[in-house]
Amino acid sequence: MKRMGVGNGVFIVLMFVVMAQGENVWALEYNVGDSTGWIVGPVNYTIWAASNQFHVGDTLVFSYDKQFHNVVEVTKEKYDKCTSAAPLAYYNDGNTTVVLKKQGSHYYICGFPGHCVAGQKVKITVLPLPAAGPSPPPAPAPSPPFVVLDKGNSKSNTFPSVPLHQLASAPLLAALMWALIVFHLF
Numbered sequence: 001m002k003r004m005g006v007g008n009g010v011f012i013v014l015m016f017v018v019m020a021q022g023e024n025v026w027a028l029e030y031n032v033g034d035s036t037g038w039i040v041g042p043v044n045y046t047i048w049a050a051s052n053q054f055h056v057g058d059t060l061v062f063s064y065d066k067q068f069h070n071v072v073e074v075t076k077e078k079y080d081k082c083t084s085a086a087p088l089a090y091y092n093d094g095n096t097t098v099v100l101k102k103q104g105s106h107y108y109i110c111g112f113p114g115h116c117v118a119g120q121k122v123k124i125t126v127l128p129l130p131a132a133g134p135s136p137p138p139a140p141a142p143s144p145p146f147v148v149l150d151k152g153n154s155k156s157n158t159f160p161s162v163p164l165h166q167l168a169s170a171p172l173l174a175a176l177m178w179a180l181i182v183f184h185l186f
């Protein structure tokens with residue numbers, strides 16, 4: 001049962017590091033069409049896309065036989081019309097990885113004749129980073145300094161008083177916590 005304490009500690013530290021870095025470390029990879037991949041026929045990609053949530057930083061993987069398919073990113077108009085002329089992006093490597101960098105709608109079709117019309121097309125709606133979403137954990141409010149120096153009175157002969165809790169900076173705390181956990185584990 002003591003181990004659980006260490007595990008919780010690791011988790012808390014990880015959360016701390018994640019929040020400190022402000023990066024989307026929860027980025028996910030989605031295989032378009034899951035195990036079936038990017039083909040024409042059996043997969044309804046609209047239903048597939050609706051069953052997933054995509055965020056900025058996530059990755060789409062299109063797996064396909066490049067002899068018979070490709071991946072063409074197009075505008076909404078071209079997506080609706082299944083036209084792949086003058087695409088926004090074009091891939092034909094058979095295993096296409098696309099990082100979703102911008103929030104909003106992205107449209108992908110297969111450029112082979114008839115495939116898009118037959119359903120080989122997918123609209124991906126990219127949501128903002130989870131961190132910018134509904135309820136980020138509230139940051140601990142910094143407590144007010146012990147002594148409020150009168151800024152207007154620079155000739156004040158009181159010594160500037162730096163509260164202890166300001167000396168213990170966040171990185172220092174993180175490092176300290178890491179040291180404690182490493183100490184526990186090894």
Ligand SMILES: [Cu+2]
Nearest residue numbers: 069110112115
């Ligand atoms: Cu195709």
